[in-house]
Amino acid sequence: MYWQEEQECRPRKELEQLQLERLRATLRRVGKTVPFYKSKFAEKHCDPEQLNTLEQLRSYPFTLKQDLRDNYPYGLFAVPLRDIVRVHSSSGTTGMATVVGYNKNDIVTWSNLVARILCGAGVTANDVIQIAFGYGLFTGGFGLHYGAECLGASVIPISAGNTKRQIQIMQDFKSTALVCTPSYALKMADVMMDMGVNPNGLSLRYGLFGGEPWSEAMRREINERLGIHATDNYGLSEVLGPGIAGECSECDGLHVNEDHFYVEILDPDTLEPVAPGEVGELVITTLTKEAFPVIRYRTRDLTRLLTEPCPCGRSFHRISRLMGRSDDMLIIKGVNVFPTQIESILFDIEGTEPHYRLIVERENNVDKLTIQVEVVESIFFDAMKQQRIFVDAIRKRMASELGVGVNIQLVEERTLERFNGKGARILDKREL
Numbered sequence: 509m510y511w512q513e514e515q516e517c518r519p520r521k522e523l524e525q526l527q528l529e530r531l532r533a534t535l536r537r538v539g540k541t542v543p544f545y546k547s548k549f550a551e552k553h554c555d556p557e558q559l560n561t562l563e564q565l566r567s568y569p570f571t572l573k574q575d576l577r578d579n580y581p582y583g584l585f586a587v588p589l590r591d592i593v594r595v596h597s598s599s600g601t602t603g604m605a606t607v608v609g610y611n612k613n614d615i616v617t618w619s620n621l622v623a624r625i626l627c628g629a630g631v632t633a634n635d636v637i638q639i640a641f642g643y644g645l646f647t648g649g650f651g652l653h654y655g656a657e658c659l660g661a662s663v664i665p666i667s668a669g670n671t672k673r674q675i676q677i678m679q680d681f682k683s684t685a686l687v688c689t690p691s692y693a694l695k696m697a698d699v700m701m702d703m704g705v706n707p708n709g710l711s712l713r714y715g716l717f718g719g720e721p722w723s724e725a726m727r728r729e730i731n732e733r734l735g736i737h738a739t740d741n742y743g744l745s746e747v748l749g750p751g752i753a754g755e756c757s758e759c760d761g762l763h764v765n766e767d768h769f770y771v772e773i774l775d776p777d778t779l780e781p782v783a784p785g786e787v788g789e790l791v792i793t794t795l796t797k798e799a800f801p802v803i804r805y806r807t808r809d810l811t812r813l814l815t816e817p818c819p820c821g822r823s824f825h826r827i828s829r830l831m832g833r834s835d836d837m838l839i840i841k842g843v844n845v846f847p848t849q850i851e852s853i854l855f856d857i858e859g860t861e862p863h864y865r866l867i868v869e870r871e872n873n874v875d876k877l878t879i880q881v882e883v884v885e886s887i888f889f890d891a892m893k894q895q896r897i898f899v900d901a902i903r904k905r906m907a908s909e910l911g912v913g914v915n916i917q918l919v920e921e922r923t924l925e926r927f928n929g930k931g932a933r934i935l936d937k938r939e940l
């Protein structure tokens with residue numbers, strides 16, 4: 509149930525005191541060892557010795573992805589390169605790569621934090637974990653791998669891709685837990701069907717999915733099709749990789765490993781804190797990282813802070829399922845639309861397949877969003893009139909739930925791209 513019960517269930521008062529001590533130590537250290545923070549702190553007259561409350565962190569400067577790029581590759585490291593035992597890098601979808609490093613202690617901490625997430629999801633040392641995240645500069649593969657080994661589970665480091673082989677191995681090696689992106693889990697379900705493999709005949713029981721936004725409806729679909737209990741876990745390479753937050757078996761928000769991360773949820777425009785329960789941008793400060801600490805890192809990920817106690821007994825606050833990145837948010841005719849909202853609606857409509865693509869164009873200065881969605885054969889080949897009724901129903905539902913009109917284009921099953929890693933379902937053709 510817990511990996512580090514004492515830490516995961518620590519009374520909040522003690523937790524906050526520990527956070528304050530760790531925060532002060534981190535600020536003190538980066539202020540001395542990282543020139544970037546030293547000059548930023550001086551500019552804003554921030555003195556870690558004067559930090560007496562967690563709230564006082566609000567006067568400290570933010571760290572942006574651009575700051576990591578400007579200091580490429582090692583400029584923000586807080587220890588000499590000889591102490592670094594691992595480097596990861598995120599290419600991102602746009603722009604230059606960012607580089608992060610870990611020393612020996614960081615790897616031990618990271619492994620334990622991922623072990624907590626695995627345990628929270630119900631996985632134990634008796635499980636056989638198939639890790640179908642890419643191994644390499646991406647933090648997903650190695651992050652989950654070390655966590656699973658730390659837990660004492662049997663690890664199958666298969667990496668992403670070669671889906672038929674994944675399923676063969678899943679059958680032969682009796683994998684009980686699958687670790688990958690939710691997009692890839694769906695692809696596996698499709699390939700199983702093609703191969704005539706009945707998921708109920710497998711040993712699979714758990715799915716730990718993360719690395720990209722997904723909806724509650726997609727969880728239901730994956731659970732049903734693979735016959736598993738799927739949980740969500742969140743992280744980002746600039747801060748750690750996986751291991752920052754994960755769901756317990758309640759599946760009602762992701763517990764943040766708050767003894768290692770201090771989180772703020774801020775209004776992305778005013779950068780002021782939003783009230784608990786309100787949506788805002790997640791900003792994270794590391795409390796224990798040695799090689800690559802980050803102060804007030806603006807993740808661009810949007811979520812809500814859930815402060816009610818969880819029946820699981822962990823004292824850590826939760827964040828709600830991530831809505832997506834603020835930079836993934838589509839603004840269609842001035843209305844903010846998240847791909848995960850569209851996904852939820854589509855998954856709810858009988859006859860659609862869980863595969864879609866969003867195409868955004870601008871015609872005569874007016875935005876146009878076309879949703880291509882796969883539909884089951886019977887609908888695709890339906891009489892024109894029936895098909896029109898179906899399309900109209902989806903269009904109406906989208907308009908009422910999203911608040912903006914969209915075009916719907918039905919496509920035949922198996923025509924849209926499938927993903928081995930993070931899904932890329934948006935094609936924005938506008939020149940903004």
Ligand code: DLL
Pocket residue numbers: 598641646647648717718719720721722740741742743744745746749750751807809829830831832833
């Ligand atoms: O995706 C780390 C990770 C690997 C987390 C495996 C969980 C499992 P990056 O490649 O740096 O790191 O991408 C980080 O992915 O800022 C979010 O926008 C998105 N993301 C990650 N997990 C989730 C999630 C890894 N559970 C970026 N829900 C983040 C929604 C997620 N978005």
